[in-house]
Amino acid sequence: MRDFVSTINENTEIVVYKKHFRFDNMLKLLIVLFILIILLGIFTFKVDTSKKVLSVGDVHPQGIKATIYGLDCSNWLKADKDVDSSKPGVYFINYKFKLFPGFRTYTQEIDVLDNVPPVLQLAGEKEVHLQRFKDYAEPGYTCIDNYDGDITDRVDVKATKINDDYYEISYEVRDSSGNNVSLLRMVYIDVPIPEEEQTRIYLTFDDGPSSNVTPQILDILDANGVKATFFICGYGDDKVEIVRRVLASGHTLGVHGYTHDYKKLYASVDSLVNNFIELAQRIVDTTSYNPKFIRFPGGASNTISRKYSRGVVTQGAQRMHEMGYEYFDWNVDSDDAGRAKDADTIFNNVTTHIKEKQANVVLMHDSAGHQATADALDRIIKYCQENRYVLLPIDENTPVVQHTIAN
Ligand SMILES: [Zn+2]
Numbered sequence: 001m002r003d004f005v006s007t008i009n010e011n012t013e014i015v016v017y018k019k020h021f022r023f024d025n026m027l028k029l030l031i032v033l034f035i036l037i038i039l040l041g042i043f044t045f046k047v048d049t050s051k052k053v054l055s056v057g058d059v060h061p062q063g064i065k066a067t068i069y070g071l072d073c074s075n076w077l078k079a080d081k082d083v084d085s086s087k088p089g090v091y092f093i094n095y096k097f098k099l100f101p102g103f104r105t106y107t108q109e110i111d112v113l114d115n116v117p118p119v120l121q122l123a124g125e126k127e128v129h130l131q132r133f134k135d136y137a138e139p140g141y142t143c144i145d146n147y148d149g150d151i152t153d154r155v156d157v158k159a160t161k162i163n164d165d166y167y168e169i170s171y172e173v174r175d176s177s178g179n180n181v182s183l184l185r186m187v188y189i190d191v192p193i194p195e196e197e198q199t200r201i202y203l204t205f206d207d208g209p210s211s212n213v214t215p216q217i218l219d220i221l222d223a224n225g226v227k228a229t230f231f232i233c234g235y236g237d238d239k240v241e242i243v244r245r246v247l248a249s250g251h252t253l254g255v256h257g258y259t260h261d262y263k264k265l266y267a268s269v270d271s272l273v274n275n276f277i278e279l280a281q282r283i284v285d286t287t288s289y290n291p292k293f294i295r296f297p298g299g300a301s302n303t304i305s306r307k308y309s310r311g312v313v314t315q316g317a318q319r320m321h322e323m324g325y326e327y328f329d330w331n332v333d334s335d336d337a338g339r340a341k342d343a344d345t346i347f348n349n350v351t352t353h354i355k356e357k358q359a360n361v362v363l364m365h366d367s368a369g370h371q372a373t374a375d376a377l378d379r380i381i382k383y384c385q386e387n388r389y390v391l392l393p394i395d396e397n398t399p400v401v402q403h404t405i406a407n
Helices: 002-007 009-044 213-224 237-248 269-287 312-322 343-353 371-386
Strands: 052-055 066-068 077-079 089-097 105-113 119-122 127-131 141-145 156-163 166-174 180-190 200-206 229-233 252-257 359-365
Touching: 009 066, 119 166, 119 180, 200 213, 200 371, 213 237, 213 371, 229 237, 229 269, 237 252, 237 269, 252 269, 269 312, 343 359, 343 371, 359 371
Parallel strands: 052 105, 127 180, 200 229, 200 359, 229 252
Antiparallel strands: 077 089, 089 105, 119 141, 156 166, 166 180
16 A cells, blocks of 8 residues: 555645645635625615704604615614704714724714794684774784794784774794794774664663662673663662662663552552652652653553553553653563573573564563573673674663553
């Protein structure tokens, strides 16, 4: 075996030489290939550093997009800080290689913009109808911004007169990022309705004054700037102040009669007339006011008086007329002295019986048991005002509303 090895020694060297030659070439080739891969890798390595725009509150996606040979290698890079996308601003984020932090830095600009305008809201109606000569009361507004928060106090309010009958109120606000929002409220000055077109409402209250209901009625009338008419009964010294307040508030004071007892007051023409005159005198004595209007207890059309004296209303009306008094009945009955026991029913009875473009004399009561009437009054007034009805106290110009005398 040794001999054989020694005999082929020369040939063996040749083989080894050939093997060395091939291995060196392969190594070089691999090195070249490796360099090529590295070089190609550097050429195909891409980092998307293009500017990113976010809205305030948007979630900023972590990391930056990087590829090599088209394959994702975003996780090779690490950001030096995060974006606070709750605050508008320009952020520059630096990305470095996790393995070779000193090798290279990629910088990306992130713009966080507040491009959401504030939310401006008007309280009340966008279209306001204002009576001529009445002051405008601003119903209010609120403004909330997604970034600045409540900026109601930054709202700029301007009133512009377009013409005698029309104004515009503008509301404008800009948030700290310059986003603008504006709204408009239209204010129409109502042209007075011609008299023949007016729906006139004469609210009348019978059987008072009472110490509980009458002051409430007066408060509600005052609060709404409405004048009405009170047909009162006999009152004691404790109620004088209430009667004076009725007059001081500008309401009309009418005479219903000293007593409301049908049997007594309709006993004769004299007792009927005296029942009016004695109360009229008491009013003069306690207030210096001369009443001019009367209302028959039960109305001029009552038939109950027939039980006590025939023709008493006919003759009583005539005698009162001769003394300068006019009597008033009603053409809208709230029925608050009848079946209407709650505010809703009283409201419905009044509002459904009003006739447009004419004088409506509304019968209500302010004696002690009529809390429901006081409860309904504000709504009745508001309904009338919304419908542009004219609320007035009875005076010499009021068309006479009288029932047909039945006795
Ligand atoms: Zn009465």
